[in-house]
Amino acid sequence: MTRRVSWLLWWVSPALLFLLWWYASARHWFAPQLLVPPYKVYDTFRTLAAGGDLQDNLLITLRRLATGFAWGCLSGIVCGTLLAVNRTFSDYVRPLFDILRQVPTLTLIPILILLIGIDEPLKVVVVAKAVFFPVALATYGGVQGVPRDLIEMARHYGLGRAGLLRDVLLPSAIPSLLTGIRIAIARSWLALVAVELLSADSGIGEMMEMARQMLRIDIVMVDVIAIGLIGFTLDQSIALVQRRVLRWQTPNR
């Protein structure tokens, strides 16, 4: 009896919130433009989906995310590994890396707009920057954290530099790398939405900004929900990969 009740409790607050929303809009506590009723939001969602607006913009945004992520992730892994493995490289690059790492991505946006314009490159660069640093840092931590005995043992077996990298260092760095990727995705999703809000020409952020200017709160809400859902899905997919990797790793540790 208590078990079922306690399970039901999980649903109480979302249900309450939904009921409150529905009641408040039905009773016109606020202007209908301000507090859009749930069914209106759903209707708008259907219209947008049917017209293809929502999908088109989402696709554009996701494509930017993918491109920037690819660039940032690849260069981040390379840089992080180099920093951990090569002392000279680290001497030269680390201070600059640490300085640039601290500069918030969002604060860079106005300068980037002036330097490289407001087209696609801007958005890709912003995402790449947001992805590069967490990934590089995570790779660095992961490679650095490989136990010395493992490396000694690999050397003992005659593993050369390349082999060491490929078979020992990089696989051991994967858990840390996955955490870094999770952080990177969250940050870059945030930065991408912000860039699109600021330099609107296409994409889900632009859609939201246009809707805001036209005071279409229903469209804004549909967009907010879409953004949240995608952020959630991306995060959970990486979490899934993390769990798989953990299962694979645990017998060894």
Added chain:
Amino acid sequence: MIALHATSPLRRRARGFVLPLVLLGLWQFAAYRDAVHQYAFVPLEQVFSALLELARSGELVVDLGASLRRTTLGLATGAIAGIAVGALTALSRSAEKLVHPLFQALRHVPLLGLIPLISLWCGTGEFAKVFIVFLAAFYPMVTSSFDGLRRIDQRYFELAQSYELTRRGWLRDVLIPGALPDVFAGILQAVPFAWITATSSELLFNAGAGVGNLMQTAQAGARVDVLLVCVTGVTVLAVAMGMLCERVAQRLLLWRDHA
């Protein structure tokens, strides 16, 4: 390539300066090439003079003050609310079940993505701006207080029960010391994040005084020098805040271990 002697520490530190200096040199070179380049690559002295100009006209102080004020207000309210909610959900299972779903649902919406919604509902005044900073501080604080309290070893609870501690003693000797490291980690994370959220949201709200607004006007006027001053300022302050919190946290944790 193998050095017969270890590179001296001084030499190694000097190497760190090479890249930044080279980049600065390239920047200056690009700035002086021709007038077209000066549009984007502003000579460094101009950045300096922009800084002085802003300081002298008082604009820097006004904007900085406004942003800092919002950050502090949002941080204070967000941290207190966050700790309260985190503690509540950690200590009471039913509270956790009530709050968690909504909490998790909103967590994945990027804060700045909420700004259009918030600006439509609450306008673009002080309240809306402080509210965003409040949210920025609220989320990490809830998570860290929740983790901090949940992570306290159950044995301490049993020990406290066997000593028959009063409510107050419970709080002072078990809960607070146990949760403190995680809460501090949360604060450490929340402070620079709140600052950055404050300045970035000002870019989007675009009304009133604040560093973000300074940046918005500078961007509209293509003043890369002012923008560089702002970016440097925001970064330096974010780092300084982080370091300050770390120092304070270390001091307090030391006191906790010795008390």
